[in-house]
Amino acid sequence: MPNKENKQKRFVSQGLQDGFPIFLGYLPPSMAFGMMAQQFHWAPWQILLTSAILYAGTSQFVLLSLTAAHSPGWSSVITIWLVNLRHVAYGPALTLAHSQKRRSLLEILSIGWGLTDEVFATVCQPVEHKSRDERIYLLAVAILAYGGWIGGTALGIGVGQSMLHEIPHASYALGFSLPALFLYILVSAVMHQKRWQWQRIKLLFAASILYLILKAAGVGMISILLSALIVSIQGVVSFSRITAGKRGEGVEL
Amino acid sequence: MNLHGQWVWILALAAGGTWLERVGPWFLMTRLGPRLDKYSRYSAVWVENFVPAIVVILWIRAIPLTHRFDMILWVQVLGASVLTMVVARMTNSLAFTVLSGMAAYWVLSFIR
Numbered sequence: 001m002p003n004k005e006n007k008q009k010r011f012v013s014q015g016l017q018d019g020f021p022i023f024l025g026y027l028p029p030s031m032a033f034g035m036m037a038q039q040f041h042w043a044p045w046q047i048l049l050t051s052a053i054l055y056a057g058t059s060q061f062v063l064l065s066l067t068a069a070h071s072p073g074w075s076s077v078i079t080i081w082l083v084n085l086r087h088v089a090y091g092p093a094l095t096l097a098h099s100q101k102r103r104s105l106l107e108i109l110s111i112g113w114g115l116t117d118e119v120f121a122t123v124c125q126p127v128e129h130k131s132r133d134e135r136i137y138l139l140a141v142a143i144l145a146y147g148g149w150i151g152g153t154a155l156g157i158g159v160g161q162s163m164l165h166e167i168p169h170a171s172y173a174l175g176f177s178l179p180a181l182f183l184y185i186l187v188s189a190v191m192h193q194k195r196w197q198w199q200r201i202k203l204l205f206a207a208s209i210l211y212l213i214l215k216a217a218g219v220g221m222i223s224i225l226l227s228a229l230i231v232s233i234q235g236v237v238s239f240s241r242i243t244a245g246k247r248g249e250g251v252e253l
Numbered sequence: 254m255n256l257h258g259q260w261v262w263i264l265a266l267a268a269g270g271t272w273l274e275r276v277g278p279w280f281l282m283t284r285l286g287p288r289l290d291k292y293s294r295y296s297a298v299w300v301e302n303f304v305p306a307i308v309v310i311l312w313i314r315a316i317p318l319t320h321r322f323d324m325i326l327w328v329q330v331l332g333a334s335v336l337t338m339v340v341a342r343m344t345n346s347l348a349f350t351v352l353s354g355m356a357a358y359w360v361l362s363f364i365r
Contacts, residue, residue, distance in 0.1 A: 091278050112272070180355060
């Protein structure tokens with residue numbers, strides 16, 4: 001028994017060590033969310049509740065932006081589901097990374113809520129420690145990351161208000177925080193190993209043009225979702241054509 | 254329904270769906286195993302394209318162009334955007350990029 005307890009302690013300590021960089025990394029963006037949401041006149045309880053139950057960085061800013069644009073409710077919900085759709089791949093990838101380990105439903109429910117991009121990237125690294133597939137280790141990483149996100153949001157609400165009061169210029173500068181955040185995500189999406197992905201840049205250009213056309217045609221807020229769906233489906237069609245062509249040429253994929 | 258009530262519903266549905274997206278396929282994968290593997294490439298490509306497509310549209314919507322024909326404002330936004338992209342590429346840090354973008358936007362406001 002003491003041996004089992006020692007093992008558990010080691011897994012927790014390993015989890016806390018691996019989760020600490022995520023904790024630190026989550027503080028600035030969650031603080032920015034807390035401050036920005038206040039700029040959009042959200043009540044502190046709304047800001048904290050969003051961070052506590054949605055707990056998904058990009059989509060929290062997306063929700064903020066859509067709410068400010070008075071987007072229809074169902075359209076906002078579907079947009080957020082689709083923005084977070086990448087999470088669909090994380091659980092299956094973890095299963096494959098952890099040698100098809102069969103987990104109970106309770107185990108998946110308890111760990112799954114905390115499976116963000118950064119947590120996934122940390123726990124899905126090549127296994128050099130046996131502990132990485134242990135539930136207690138995964139929980140320690142997830143809880144610490146969650147703490148960083150909630151703590152940062154609370155700090156943004158608390159410190160943000162006084163900062164904006166003391167430095168009014170900060171309020172003006174915050175007007176560019178959302179475009180800057182989206183630009184960061186876009187640069188990450190179109191850069192791969194320090195090279196521009198021209199195919200994706202073309203896709204983004206097409207999405208922008210389609211959105212502007214639909215907007216000018218008076219399609220309304222659904223034009224956001226519609227343009228992104230059309231362009232991304234077109235991307236899959238091109239991909240399947242390219243792969244089919246390569247198969248025809250006998251290129252190994 | 255009042256505005257707060259509607260907002261709570263939007264948040265609850267968005268969060269519930271996000272949570273299901275995280276746990277649902279994981280649970281299925283542990284049961285079905287690699288039999289679903291053949292579709293994973295296409296779904297991955299779609300997700301890879303969809304997220305930046307929606308973000309670029311949100312970026313267009315978020316650009317603070319309060320007066321469309323104010324050329325100085327265009328220069329300010331363009332300058333801050335280019336600087337933000339350069340910092341994003343060089344540092345690869347979300348926090349630093351956002352802070353630099355905000356600082357650039359503020360500094361460039363003095364050209365007015």
